[in-house]
Amino acid sequence: MDCGGFMILLTLQSFISEWGRIIAFVAVALVFALSYIFIKKYREEVAPKKQLEKDNRDKSIKVIQKALNKYIRRNDGRVIYMAEVGGKKTKGSADAVLIGYFGVLVLIGCGLSGSLYANEKDKYLTQIIKGEKRIHENPVLKAQAAAKAVIELLKEKKIYKVPVDSGVVFSARKVEANVPRSLNGFTAKEFSKALHSKRFLEDKGVNTDAVAEIILGLSK
Secondary structure: OOOOHHOOOOOOOHHHHHHHHHHHHHHHOOOHEEEEEEEEHHHHHHHHHHHHHHHHHHHHHHHHHHHHHHHHHHOOOOOEEEEEEOOOOOOOEEEEEEEEEEEEEEEEOOOOOOOEOOOOOEEEEEEEOEEEEEEEEEEHHHHHHHHHHHHHHHHHHOOOOOOOOEEEEEEOOOOOEEOOHHOOEHHHHHHHHHOOOHOOOOOOOOOOOHHHHHHHHHHH
C-alpha cells in the first residue's frame, strides 16, 4: 500500500473511531435522560398516588375506629380490628368486626374520593374523579367474603343463630358512594348515625364474648 492509501486508511479509521465514541456518548446520554424522566415521573405522579392511597386507607380505618369506640362506650359489645377470619374452607380479612347483642357487622374502610360505583356483581369498584376513570379492588366483595368466612367459622363451632352482615365505610369528605342500600355502604357521617339506630341496638341474645373468642381463635 502506498503512502497516500495508508493515510486514507488512517483517516477512515479515525473517522469511524470518532463516530463510535459519539454514538456511545449519545447512547449513554439517552439512557441517563430516560432514567431521569422515569424517576421524575415516578416521584411526581406514581409515588404521590401510592402515598395518597395509603393515607386514605389509614384515614378510613381511623374513621371506623372512632365510631366503633364511641359505640362500645355506650353499649355492651366487642370490636376486633384488622381481623383475619375464616373457617376450614373460607378465609377473609376485615378492617373491623363489631360484635353486639344485635349480631356481627364486618367492616371494610374505603378512603377514595369522587364518585364511586360498586355492587356485589362487579369485580372492581369504579372511581370517577376530575373526569378520569379508575378501577380499584371492590370493597363490597371483600367485606362480603369476610362476613361469609365469619358465618362459616361460627357454624363450625355449632353457633347458627347469630346474624352476620357486612358493610363498607367511605371516609373521604368529598365522596359520592353509589352503592345499593342493601349492601350497607356508609359515608362516615351515615355510619356514625346508623350505629345509633334500632338495628344496631336491638338485643337478639348474642353472646358477644363467646363470638369474639371464636373469631379471635381463642375457643377450642
